[in-house]
Amino acid sequence: MATATLETLEWSTPMMVSAIVLVVTFVGIFTEGIHGFHRSKFAMGGAGVMILAGQYFGFYSPRLALESVDWNVILLLGAMMTIVAIMIPTGGFQALAYRLADLSKGRLYLLLVMIGTAVTVISLLLDNVTTVVIFGPLIVLITRALGVSPIPFLLAAALLSDTGGVATLVGDPPNLMIGSAARIDFNTFLLHMGGVVFAAWLAIVLLLKWLFRKELAVPTSPRDFTQKEKLADPHTWKMSMLVMALMVVLFIVHHALDWEPWFVSAIGLAVLIFLAPGVDMDETFATIEMSLLMFFLSLFIVVGGVEHSHFLEFIGQFVQPFVEEDLLLASIVLMWGAAILSAMIDNIPFTAAMVPIILGMEQQGINVTPLWWGLAIGVGMGGNGTHLGSTANVFIVTLSERIAKETGDPSLAITPGVWFRKGTPAMLLTLVVSSVFMWLFFDFFSAPLYGGQTG
DSSP states (O other): OOOOOOOOOOOOHHHHHHHHHHHHHHHHHHTHHHHOOOHHHHHHHHHHHHHHHHHHHTSOOHHHHHHHSOHHHHHHHHHHHHHHHHHGGGTHHHHHHHHHHHHHTTOHHHHHHHHHHHHHHHHTTSOHHHHHHHHHHHHHHHHHHHTSOSHHHHHHHHHHHHHHGGGSTTSSHHHHHHHHHHTOOHHHHHHHHHHHHHHHHHHHHHHHHHHTTTGGGOOOOOOOOGGGOOOSOHHHHHHHHHHHHHHHHHHHHTTTTTOOHHHHHHHHHHHHHHHOTTOOHHHHHHTSOHHHHHHHHHHHHHHHHHHHTTHHHHHHHHHHHHHHHOHHHHHHHHHHHHHHHHHHSOHHHHHHHHHHHHHHHHHTTOOOHHHHHHHHHHHHHGGGSSTTSSHHHHHHHHHHHHHHHHHTOGGGSOOHHHHHHHTHHHHHHHHHHHHHHHHHTHHHHHSOOTTTOOO
């Protein structure tokens, strides 16, 4: 492995200023639930202050801020959100959920596995928040019809959507950030993460069977859900499935075509709106989460300012010796550290801060490939650690609390204690499984990427 020593950087005023803006912005983002301001507001405010402060102290400018934005991530997210907005009103996802309920014939663990499998597969291409927003209310309807507790199924949906998203380049926003920065294509990402995610998925499914052995042993009578499997818009749903299949093929070959992932999603969106002429474009675009896109854009600007002040390079010079000494241990430590932090705070800002540090070490001749994989696994699996670990978790918890309030049964709410007993063990188990994978196949995970990384 080729190594080089970082030129020692001295602490400077621009570093201090950018670090203060970064810390204040991140604290504002992470304490969203306390002060009531949406995280996007703090990110946008931090971006503005970073540009102004950078221009005053001579390390940043509006032009550099624009160049710091990873437009591949922004455009890919926007296109995928629009496609999902077209698919949801068709009723296709609802029909799928009811079909699974009908196939289970009242066998609860089989129902949990089938719903978990569907959630995982959908999370490979669609973000996990969208997946649980679709399936959460359906799970409640199905479990009420069967007369059983929805908690095992809601938790399974949250845990397995978080886990499934780790497998692909487009499955989770941090993956987009890592893949774009490290120049990792769709196939390479799936090849490295697919096996880890499958093992983690299997571990969670088996763990849930044991953790909810009492709830899943409740006898039920099979219900007929076939009348609820009708589609509201069959044509658009079929066209959506056709376009999704086309996109999968294009994602697989996008590197050979020299296409960025955002262009594949843009092609898919363009094809879909012509194949489904009944789609109302104004209504569709109105449902896109602009706040999330602005959050990403602002975050890139904030981190870009910190990078141009050389603060991240300053931090990197203290991390580099540890990485050079034991790359395997450094990768596993990063994995666990990223997971623990992602369980407590939002994984997107953490990923945004780590990416330039790893890139800085790459520029010094260090093979950082396993660090990318460790980071991707950690921020993805870490979301399962607490009820606040991911937006998908927050939605599921909120849904369960509403059910408990409506029914007057507090036991139906997924409290922090319930998540700690049922969800946290899932995160720890998947991290153990992932660490063993990293150790056993370290040569595979540390093989330099095609994008020109040095080894």
